[in-house]
Structure formats: C-alpha cells, structure tokens
Amino acid sequence: MTKGRPILAIATLMAVAALPLMVAPASGQQLSDRAKQVGHKFMCMCGCSQVLTECNHVGCSVSASMLKELNQSLATGGTEESITQAFLQEFGTQVYAEPPKSGFSLVAWVMPTFYLVVGALVVIFVISRWRKRPAIEPAARVSGTSHVSPELLQRSREQAARDTED
C-alpha cells in the first residue's frame, strides 16, 4: 500500500460518515418554526418534566392549552417576552426550561464559566510552578558518592522500564 492510500481511505471513511449530516433541517409541521423556538424555552406543566414542545402525552390538556396560547399570542403579534410574562403569572418560575439570565438565576449561567476560568488559571499556575521546579541535583549524578537511596534508584529503574515499553 502506498503512503497516500491509507489517508485517502480514512478521508473516504470520514466523508461517508459525514454524509448523513448534510440533511437540512426541515420546518415544523404543526407548529410554526417560531412557535417551536419559543415553546422550547418552557416546560410542560403537566408534571412530565418535558420541554413544552416535546411533551408526548396524548390528551395532555396542559401542553395543548399552553401551545394554543403560545400560537395565538404569536399570531396576534405577541412577543417572547409577553408570552414569558403570561406563563410566569400562570405557572410561576417552574415554567422556565432554562433559568433566565437575570437576578439569582444568573448564577446558574455564570458558574460553569467561572469554574472553567478559575480551573484553567489553577492549571496554568500549577504547570508554571512545576516547570520552575529544579530537576534532581545533577551534581549527585556525576559525583562518585551518590546519596541516592536504593529505593529511589529502584523506582527509577522501574519507571524507565515502564516508560520504554512499547
């Protein structure tokens, strides 16, 4: 097999794997795209713990009436904000599918980024600290009187054996 063939084979394999992804998303069938988009931001309040547009309970009067209200509101020029306010008054804060980006709920959004940034800073600090640590005293290596303990030497040997295994 020539050098280029495996790469070509990999590229072909990957391209075949990627083909199904080229399917373009279709528009909604019963709800408008806008209604689906807005409805995705609320939970169904029937207790199913599902997003409003995904509640699959046949005859679920709650999701049906919520979606009807949402559709009507959008049809009469209602905004996402006005729909949110209406649902909040009706169901309380449990209607949110994701916490709003204001008030106490902002904590939910900020914290993951905060963890990531602080964690990354800690990792960078640790790496720089480890890099600054001196390697084991070279003088001891060349002098005839090594003060290396047998245990340490043995561990070095074992480590070398491990590191050089295939």
Add this chain to the structure above:
Amino acid sequence: MATCGLIFVATFSLEYLFFTDNFSIAYVVSHSNRDLSAFYKIAALWSGMEGSLLFWSFLLAVYVISVLIAYRNKNGELMPYVGMVMAGVQLFFLALNNFVESPFKALAASGANGAMNYVARADGNGLNALLQYPEMVIHPPNLYSGYTGFTIPFAFALGALLARYPGEKWIHLTRKWTMIAWMFQSLGILLGAHWAYAVLGWGGYWGWDPVENASLLPWLTGTAFLHSVMMQEKRGMMKVWNVWLVIWTFLLCLLGTFLTRSGVVSSVHAFAQSNIGPWFVGFMGLTLVVCFGAYLKNRDYLASENQLDSVVSRESSFLFNNLLFLVACIAVLSGTLFPVFSEWFTGSRISVGPPYFNRVNTPIGLLILFLTGVGPLLAWRKTSTESLKRNFGWPLIISVAVGAVAFALGFRAFFSVICLILCIFVASTILLEFYRGSKVIRARSGAPLAACVIDLTMRNTRRYGGYIIHMGMVFVFIGLTGAAFNRDIQKGMRVGQTMQIGPYTWVLQTTDTKPEKNYTAHRMLVEVLRDNKPMMMLFPEKRRFAGNNQENGTMVAIYSTLKEDLYVVFAGIDPETQMPVIHAFLNPLVKWIWFGGVVVVFGTLVALLPNRRAVLVLAGSPKPAIEPLPNVLTPSVTLREGHD
C-alpha cells in the same frame, strides 16, 4: 466472607419469593403478579427501594469476595485497611436493609381479637409498566455494578492513605477494578439511554433528568481518575489529587443515590423513593470526615515529585483533561441542584431543563473531544515541533477539508460542524497511530495488515485499548451531532391516512388488539414508503398490563440504520376525535451512539487484557539480569514520544 454468603442467601431468597408468587410479602405484592414472566421476575428484585438496596449489597458482596480472593495472600500491609473500608460500606447498606427498608416485610392484618395475623394476597400489583422491557433486566445491574464497583478503588485509596502504602502500588492494584467499574457505569448509562429511547417514546435518549445526571457524575470523575492515575504511575505526580478524585467519585455515587431516592429532586426515572435521605447524608458526612482526617494525618506521605519540562506535554494535557471533566461534573451537579438552591435563596423553584444542560455542556464536551485527539499523541515531559507535525499534520488537513466541504454544502449548524471536524480529527489521529504501528510490525513480519493491527494491539493492550475507547467516544459524538437535525410529526390518523417526514410517507394500514399473557396489546401497523415505493412495516403498540395497577406501556417501533432512525410511537387515542395518534420521528445518526458504546466496552475489555509479549517473554526465557543504571535518576529514554 460469611457476611457476603449471607447476603447471597438473602438475595436469592427474595428471588425465590418472586418465583413462587409469595404474596404474603409486601415487596413481592408491590412489584410482581402471577402472570409476570420469569424474565421480569428477575428484574422485579431491583424495581423498588428495598430490593434495589439489597441488590446493591449483593453486588458489593460480589466485588468484596472477588477482591479478597484475588489478594488473599498478597499486600499484607494494605489489605486489612482495604477490607475494613469495604466492610464499612457494606455495613451501611446492610443497616439500611435491616433497619430502614427491609424487602422481607410480611403483610399483616388485625384479627378479631386485635392480634396481628399474617395474610397473603391472591395476586400482586404487577411490575411497573415502564420496567417491563428487556433492557430493564440488564440496565440496572450494569449501572449498579458501576456504582458499587467504585467502592473498590475508594477502599484501596483510603486504605493506602491510612496504611501509608506506596502510591504507585495501590494505583496499580486498583487500575483493573476502576476500569471494570467504569465499563459497567458506561454500559449502564448507555443502556439507560437506549431504554429511554425505546420505551419512553419521546424520540430522545437523554433528557438531563436528575437520575440520568446522577449516573453521569461519578462517570465523569471516574473518567478523570482513569486518566490522571497515569500521571502517578508514570511520573509519581498528582498523588493527592488522585486520592481525592477517587474519594469524590465514590461520594458522587452515594450522592446520586441520595438525590434520586430521597425526593430532593423529582425525576421521571425514580421508581423507588423513600425517607432514606438522612441516612445517606449521614454516611456521606461520615465518609468525608474519615477521609479528611486520614488525609490530614498522613498527607506528608503523598508528597509528589511534580516537575514538568514543557507546557506541550502529556502531563499538561492530562491536567486540562481533568479540569474539563471536573467542570462538566460540577456544571451538571449545580444544574441538577439549582432548583433546590433557587428555592432556598429566592423562595421559588426555578426549573433547569435540557436546553440549559445542552448549552452549558456542549462546549465542554467539544473541548474534551479535542483533547481526546491531542492528548494521547503528546509525549511525556516534552513534545517536539517535529512530533507535532508528524502526528497532527494529516489529521488536521483532513478534518478541516471535510469541515470546509460540509460548509460549502450548506451545513451551517455551528456546534455540529465543529463536532464533525473534531470527530474526524480524532478518528484520523487514532487510525494513523494504528497504521504507523502496524506498518512497523508488517515490515518485520510480512504479515497481513489486519493481523499486524491485532498484534500491535495485543502488545500494548492498555495503550491501544485506550485508543479503541477513544474511537468509540468519537462514534458517540457523531451520534450526538445528529440530534440537531431530528424531525418529528404527531397526527391523529384514520386507517389509510398518510403523513410525511422528509422523503418518507407513513401510512396507517390497520389497527388491532391482541391479548397476551400479562398484557393486552393495542397495535398499529404503519407502512413506510419512500418515493411511493414500500420500504417496511413498523408495529408500534400500547400495552395494558395485568395486575392491580393496570398500567400502560409503550412499545416504540424503530427501523435503525447508521444514517437515520425511523421511529414511530402509537401515542394513544385522541380523547376528542377518538382517532389513534401516531408520533413519527426521523432521527439521524442515533445508531452511532449505540455502536460507539459497544466499541467503548470492547476497548475497555482489550485494555484489561495482559500484554501478549510480556507473557511470552516471561514464560519462554529466563529473567534477564538487570543492568546497573548509571547514577541517573531521570532516564533520558522517557523522552520517547507517543507512548501511552
């Protein structure tokens, strides 16, 4: 050993009560009935709180016995401590079984003279309809085996800390046990996702439900641990971190159980809830106190030899890998608990649903995927520019080229394009790594490439098993990408009516009702056509189960290919029109997730195998004399690149 034996007796006794339809026992009445098949009578054991706690004890006993047998005459300084920790955990679950949630409570009623008499029901209530699905017989045992399995590395970590046992040694002893627990946890999570996909009928497999999240938390920290232990094994680094990582993994197993069984957070998957919450809080607190005390007392023994030559090294990639897994874990945990916190602080409970988790975890997942490709090919200590070019040149070119083609074809979903590029990048690095190694073997042996790949893998099972696991994760990510393109339609249909999704036409051909032993099936026959040519028949059904509960269950019909799933649910009868409602989905790439899961498990099994060459050398030739090393403590040969 005796305790383990008694737990086995208790577990098999409960199963015996199920199989003999002993309806004088409350737990049997609640979770079984006479018509329940033997297959599901096995699963009834863990369908409720009491039985699942006993099952937990049973699995832990299996692990404990295995560990005790495996190390019966070895590691004499360590094993008493390990045994003590394992016994402590076992004791906690046995206390729950005996004093809080006993599965052996008999039914009783007051007689005429006021005395309590044992009574027996004629039949039981039956098993929860959602649990009467084949995967429910294998999903919980796998997940529980994962949860309980993490007790073993925890016991070794805490035991080693208490005994001041050498760090590399306990890590080495527990590696296999950790991998086994991790494998079961992975399998349990995937089977649970498949069960949700095939039974709940909402067209998805992961809803970020608290129970699902609870299973993911220890998996995330466990995965971080499996990576960071290599730092300790190879370089003697991160000893404190590893001890705490395994402690947190164990605590997260307990926390997951506490969250889902105490009612603190509500879940559609919680089949067993009771008031065991305070017990778990107490035990977690006690565990934390013991671990922290042991750490304070013996922390000097965990002094590490942390020293790094370069930022571009395997060590750095492991640090970032651990950071990302930890951030993902904390993000999932804080999202799961946020409704509780919001209620504490504001007085109103704010829901955190799937959109939040998807938004927060998608970038983290993609970063992890990126490191999956980069990390394994960086060298320990330092990676040269030449090595970077050699290892990442072609994968980078291929992945960017495919990304550009996808973009040119109108593929605009940002995260999906990034995920696609990363999947191709990671897969390319892995395949090239296999190819390069195999090529060297083939040059020497002349064997076919496939044989060389197997030979290469068997020479270093840990390294190449790891690559296989990474490849499995790439497949899982490809499958997850497809979710952005799911389509569905729900419609009330009369026989002969049609509906359309994409190129497929769905026709409701007939409906009928068929009585079975333990349920009555209300079946739909849906024909699928493509370009007006018949493709297949799908048979979704609703089941009305026998037993006092008279519950409904859903059997989704799925036609699955690597390209897409045709998924159809008989959602029920519309109460207004009395028409059957069909909910059809076109879900691209889902099969890649299950296929990826199988590859992950296969890779783990490969990584658990001993290296072939090492066995042959030891068996066939005398042990070579160890050449005395010069007085060099840091062997230069560790600069070798691309090592596992």
